[in-house]
Amino acid sequence: MVANSAGDGATPAAAGVAPSVPGAAMTGTPLLQLRGVGKAFGPVQALTGIDLDIPAGQVTALVGDNGAGKTTLIKCITGIHEPSSGQLIWNGRPVHLHSPKDASNLGIAAVYQDLALADNLDIVQNMLLGHEKTHFGMLDEISMELIAKQTLRDLSVTTVRSIRQPVGSLSGGQRQAVAVAKAVMQEARLVIMDEPTAALGVTQTELVLDLITTLASRGHAVLVVSHNLMDVFRVADRIAVLYLGRLAAVGPASGFDSQSVVEYMTTGSASRYGNGSGTASAASTGAGSGSEGRQT
Numbered sequence: 001m002v003a004n005s006a007g008d009g010a011t012p013a014a015a016g017v018a019p020s021v022p023g024a025a026m027t028g029t030p031l032l033q034l035r036g037v038g039k040a041f042g043p044v045q046a047l048t049g050i051d052l053d054i055p056a057g058q059v060t061a062l063v064g065d066n067g068a069g070k071t072t073l074i075k076c077i078t079g080i081h082e083p084s085s086g087q088l089i090w091n092g093r094p095v096h097l098h099s100p101k102d103a104s105n106l107g108i109a110a111v112y113q114d115l116a117l118a119d120n121l122d123i124v125q126n127m128l129l130g131h132e133k134t135h136f137g138m139l140d141e142i143s144m145e146l147i148a149k150q151t152l153r154d155l156s157v158t159t160v161r162s163i164r165q166p167v168g169s170l171s172g173g174q175r176q177a178v179a180v181a182k183a184v185m186q187e188a189r190l191v192i193m194d195e196p197t198a199a200l201g202v203t204q205t206e207l208v209l210d211l212i213t214t215l216a217s218r219g220h221a222v223l224v225v226s227h228n229l230m231d232v233f234r235v236a237d238r239i240a241v242l243y244l245g246r247l248a249a250v251g252p253a254s255g256f257d258s259q260s261v262v263e264y265m266t267t268g269s270a271s272r273y274g275n276g277s278g279t280a281s282a283a284s285t286g287a288g289s290g291s292e293g294r295q296t
């Protein structure tokens, strides 16, 4: 069995590739393992046989063309969909997620750009919504402010002028920072972001990319869906490519370049890598052939 988080059927060479995070849990069981996960919507087979490890302390980027199954995969992990087949293994134990609440109870949080924040409430109120601190029956504003401030500081979010400003007045990047901080405060161990930088300007994108890196360096597992390969290569420790509902390739980011990722996204295989036969590529890509593959 793949006890090594570089597994996923990548060749053993993957184990030798150091994570960007010192001391990241490369030796233990990956925080989340997907084994043979499939999802059908009536006649539409959206996902087939997905084997994917999502380790703590690392950023895993999930890429794929429109309709490849990225959102469906995320929804299976966040308890919105139940897989039609296969298994989710959390911390080494098989789990069944029947609802988003099941996922969030485990410590799986999805952060959407414009979801789950109340524009008219301020940052502190948003971050503690549903988890308010009280003192003798009164809201303990001071403790709440302190804890919110500390969490933002831990995530190196420094661009927010006042934590008492309404969330509606924040930029897109700042809103996501607040949403991530909220997830972290509620003890998310796996943070999932679907297209976090879509619709963000340059500065805000930087803020969010930094935040993603910081999250992983603080030991969280991060799963990011992105169309932007520049962003992917900036933050990803690992890359997983979906093609027509199957995992076409997965491995350390260092085993890919933009061209190979695009090829996997558009054809399901990469001509310069492995034997180019689509079905074998998941096993042969990324890690093993990677270092040769990066010659230019």
Ligand SMILES: Nc1ncnc2c1ncn2[C@@H]1O[C@H](COP(=O)(O)OP(=O)(O)O)[C@@H](O)[C@H]1O
Pocket (backbone or CB within 6 Å): 041, 044, 045, 046, 064, 065, 066, 067, 068, 069, 070, 071, 072, 073
């Ligand atoms: N609720 C649903 N009912 C039927 N088909 C769906 C549903 N959700 C997704 N699909 C189909 O599953 C496939 C994968 O979709 P999706 O996961 O949204 O892809 P991506 O996020 O990569 O663009 C597509 O063919 C899509 O039409």
Ligand SMILES: [Mg+2]
Pocket (backbone or CB within 6 Å): 070, 071, 072
């Ligand atoms: Mg999608």
